[in-house]
Amino acid sequence: METLFAYLLIFAAISGALASDPDLLQDVCVADFASGTKLNGYACKDAANISASDFFFDGLAKEGVPNNLMGSVVTAANVQKISGLNTLGVSLSRVDIAPGGLNPPHTHPRATEIAFVLAGVLDVGFITASNVLVSKTIKKGEVFVFPRGLVHFQKNNGDEPAAILGAFNSQLPGTQSIAATLFTATPEVPDNVMTKAFQIGTKEVEKIKSKLAPKKA
Structure with a gap:
């Protein structure tokens, strides 16, 4: 029985380790985009060359302009925008959605998302692997979670612009918009x-x- 329990603990630990980006092995590993080294992530910049700007991004402070077919625009704050996020396993994005606009059905293959409503009212939902829709109307100050890899969406059915701030347990969660990916x-x-x-x-x-x-x- 004790052996079985030990195996279960080991399995749980391995599963947890695989659920998000690998743990870092040093204080920081600022991405060196100029490096030709290929690995799962980015090579580290020499610690002597890092600065505060490697850990700073002001893009989420600006309201996006959703002037496209879907009426939504995403501003990402991931490792490609903030090199200091490399190996830290977190990122953010801001989604601005016009009245009647849609952040179309999509997935994040490498991360779970927790979304905080900055403004407006949104109809949101995700679809399980059993084809069950889990949906809710959420408003400013409220939070909704989209499990890793599941198709989800956000729709603004109101008369005012809406915006959410999404947090991810990956430095680069990836996004596959279902319609755009296929067509x-x-x-x-x-x-x-x-x-x-x-x-x-x-x-x-x-x-x-x-x-x-x-x-x-």
């Missing part, structure tokens, strides 16, 4: 895959692709 992939997902999966015709597939395609500058 704007490069190379393209074959039409016969899309028509079969969505039970629509080729014309409908091409129409959706044209609407979701990135606008050329």
Whole structure:
């Protein structure tokens, strides 16, 4: 019995370690984007060359302008914006959503998200692996959690702009927007895959692709 209990403790510890980014092995490891070293994360800048600017970002203080098809814009504060986040296993993002706008169904493959409403009222939800929708209307000051890897969304059905601040247990949680991932992939997902999966015709597939395609500058 004691042996079984020990195995369970070891399994729990391993599972916990794999649930988020690896632990750091030094005080800081500021990302060295110029390094050619390839690893799971970024190589560390020489400690003699780090500064306060490596740990600073003011982008979340500014309200985003959601002037796109979805009526939402995401401002990320991850390791690519704050090099000092490298190996720390956390990041943030701000999502600004216009009235009637949508942060479309998407997933974060490397992190759980906890969202804090900065302004407005939002209808939010996630879908479990059993195809069950878990949803709620949340307002300023309230919090909602989106489990790691599950498809989720935020919709502003109100008359006022809304915004949330999302926190992640990963320095780079990754985002896969379901529609954009499937309909704007490069190379393209074959039409016969899309028509079969969505039970629509080729014309409908091409129409959706044209609407979701990135606008050329």
